Amino acid sequence: MRTARALLALPGLAALAWGVVLFAEYALPLRPDVFGTVGWLVGGPILNDAVVAPLTAVLGAALTRLLPRPWRAPVVTGTVITGVLLILAFPLLWRPYGTPPMPGLHDGDPALGLTLTVTAVWLLVVLTALRHRVVPPITRDAPPGTRTDRSGT
Missing domain, CATH: 1.20.58 (Methane Monooxygenase Hydroxylase; Chain G, domain 1)
Known part of the structure; x- marks a missing residue:
């Protein structure tokens, strides 16, 4: 089972590494627009985890009780x-x-x-x-x- 998990994780890690390489090619040398891109890359998941996901969970729990x-x-x-x-x-x-x-x-x-x-x-x-x-x-x-x-x- 551990071998299967490792084999499934390898393509994801390879894609992550390739994304880091592509972002480094884009971001270096630093320019002002890179900070906006970092804001979107970091802010999107934070906004999702802090606002969208909890609201969806609360709304889903309320709907299952009311409907x-x-x-x-x-x-x-x-x-x-x-x-x-x-x-x-x-x-x-x-x-x-x-x-x-x-x-x-x-x-x-x-x-x-x-x-x-x-x-x-x-x-x-x-x-x-x-x-x-x-x-x-x-x-x-x-x-x-x-x-x-x-x-x-």
Whole structure:
């Protein structure tokens, strides 16, 4: 088991080392814009760990206590997906061209795209929660029907 873990960790450590090499090529010699980049690289995880993750945990705990059983998993899942979408859209919503230009990325309206995506997620949340009303859940109270009567053959 330890060998498998070590073999799984090696590609991650190699990617981390390659990232350090690429950042060193970018950052050295030091320039003023490097400090802004370090702020984003350090500030993002701190903001996530100090604000976003605790808020998501508190919201998830509150929702599981307040919502009926068929709505719990879909709503919590939709909340987490919405949070991830907001984190991914943040650079484009923060300022225009907040990311390096890529073909087709800046052709659309990021706020509209985020709104449509979040709407689709919550539509799926509602449909998933309502499926219990349309299709009753399978219960295993009785054994499955078997053919024991062979008199017809």
